[in-house]
Amino acid sequence: MPQATAYAIDGPTGRFARTTIERREPGPTEVLFDIAYAGICHSDIHTARGEWGPVKYPLVPGHEIAGVVRQVGAEVTRFAVGDRVGVGCFVDSCGQCEQCREGDEQFCDGPGGTVWTYNGTGRDGLPTAGGYSSCITVEADYVCRIPEGIELASAAPLLCAGITLYSPLKRWGAGPGKRVAIVGMGGLGHMGVQIAAALGAEVAVISQTRSKEADGLRFGAAEYHAVSEPGTLRGLRKSFDLIVSTVSADQNIGALLNCLKTGGVLVDVGLPEHPVTLSLGTLVGQRRVLAGSNIGGIAETQEMLDFCAGHGLAAQVEVIGADDIDAAYDRVVAADVRYRFVIDTATFTA
Numbered sequence: 001m002p003q004a005t006a007y008a009i010d011g012p013t014g015r016f017a018r019t020t021i022e023r024r025e026p027g028p029t030e031v032l033f034d035i036a037y038a039g040i041c042h043s044d045i046h047t048a049r050g051e052w053g054p055v056k057y058p059l060v061p062g063h064e065i066a067g068v069v070r071q072v073g074a075e076v077t078r079f080a081v082g083d084r085v086g087v088g089c090f091v092d093s094c095g096q097c098e099q100c101r102e103g104d105e106q107f108c109d110g111p112g113g114t115v116w117t118y119n120g121t122g123r124d125g126l127p128t129a130g131g132y133s134s135c136i137t138v139e140a141d142y143v144c145r146i147p148e149g150i151e152l153a154s155a156a157p158l159l160c161a162g163i164t165l166y167s168p169l170k171r172w173g174a175g176p177g178k179r180v181a182i183v184g185m186g187g188l189g190h191m192g193v194q195i196a197a198a199l200g201a202e203v204a205v206i207s208q209t210r211s212k213e214a215d216g217l218r219f220g221a222a223e224y225h226a227v228s229e230p231g232t233l234r235g236l237r238k239s240f241d242l243i244v245s246t247v248s249a250d251q252n253i254g255a256l257l258n259c260l261k262t263g264g265v266l267v268d269v270g271l272p273e274h275p276v277t278l279s280l281g282t283l284v285g286q287r288r289v290l291a292g293s294n295i296g297g298i299a300e301t302q303e304m305l306d307f308c309a310g311h312g313l314a315a316q317v318e319v320i321g322a323d324d325i326d327a328a329y330d331r332v333v334a335a336d337v338r339y340r341f342v343i344d345t346a347t348f349t350a
Ligand SMILES: [Zn+2]
Pocket: 041, 042, 043, 044, 063, 089, 160, 161
């Protein structure tokens, strides 16, 4: 069995420590790849700290994974040794249900449902372990190809942050002639600005402060608005065709909805802790839409990677070593990162 050096956390208040885990010998339809980089997503932190329900400790998080193929099963034709590949938030699904057939494997209704990359249960009945490790074995159908032209380090965050924004922007028609606002300029938002601009939309950022204004404009935004300045949202009344909110803090959704034109769409991809109170007249009176979105399917994730490569887009990353994971978690919680931490697995043996 292939052995992986991994970094695991053993409880909600624990610290990351080096360990060794076993990966499957790749079956006929599986790929074993050496992980080069793993992004740190805020979801990793919520899960590792037990904030999103039961956790199978010791936990090896990581669902923004980029690396190079080491070994392929006998029936794998799409990948060869040496290929640059990536894996995102899930590693398996039933493949038969309506959602899977539609390419929305992240919403699988089949037996076992979507198998999440970590803190899930794989087909082998064993807990899944994510990208904070030196290698991983995954069904080839759940592996994406990372195009030449994107560095592996800056490709890794695309597998979650990139697709989380690409999917709703595409679905709800971001493009030429459309005014699109991205709310929040973190790991998700900084990808949203780049992707929406590359799709041809006129992009605005709605952020808490102006501290990231220069970056936002560099990423392709035409406007930058700070809600800490009084009257900002009121001044943006009926301004946008589409708003994508990446914010996980509590916020006034009604005030955001009022920034939509008649018939506009607000897509939320953040998960605030508390329920939202909303006057439905804000929707009804202007035929507005309030929608949610959750990552994307495998085909769409590949489309996103190809799109980013074709437009020269990538995540802006801060590469860290294994010893820095705990400190990086604290900095992500404090919103002190521009814009994604990525763990370099070359530091695992140092
Ligand atoms: Zn994520």
